[in-house]
Amino acid sequence: MDTVVSLRTLGFRRWYERTLIEAHLWLITCFLAMVLALALFETHNETLVQAQRLPLIVGAAFSAIGAWKSYRRYFRTLRCAEAVGQAATCPHCGAYGRFDIVTPCTDETADETRAIACCNKCRGNWRLSLQNHV
Numbered sequence: 282m283d284t285v286v287s288l289r290t291l292g293f294r295r296w297y298e299r300t301l302i303e304a305h306l307w308l309i310t311c312f313l314a315m316v317l318a319l320a321l322f323e324t325h326n327e328t329l330v331q332a333q334r335l336p337l338i339v340g341a342a343f344s345a346i347g348a349w350k351s352y353r354r355y356f357r358t359l360r361c362a363e364a365v366g367q368a369a370t371c372p373h374c375g376a377y378g379r380f381d382i383v384t385p386c387t388d389e390t391a392d393e394t395r396a397i398a399c400c401n402k403c404r405g406n407w408r409l410s411l412q413n414h415v
């Protein structure tokens with residue numbers, strides 16, 4: 282789901298919590314894929330039949346690639362949550378995380394979306410830069 286849409290539907294606090302959970306699930310996936318890659322590589326080394334070695338090394342390679350992609354996704358998701366979390370403080374009254382997305386701006390790029398946030402406490406507006414982590 283797009284960052285702006287999910288921020289609008291969930292609100293900042295739920296979105297932040299879910300994004301951090303998602304990031305750490307990617308980290309766990311990375312760890313499990315690395316363990317799988319090492320196990321397949323170790324089994325590959327101990328297998329004497331040549332016909333069984335190729336699928337094991339291919340599986341180990343795909344697991345390593347999956348671990349790398351999970352690692353990158355972990356950092357992208359965490360960086361997105363951190364960027365929004367840093368911009369979540371109202372510059373007018375200092376309230377943290379109490380805002381609604383009023384309008385997404387039209388000057389979007391592939392990695393970044395701008396949106397106007399409205400403070401729930403003082404009704405002040407400010408501009409948010411949101412990175413899409415998906």
Ligand SMILES: [Zn+2]
Pocket residue numbers: 371372373374375376400401402403404405
């Ligand atoms: Zn405010």
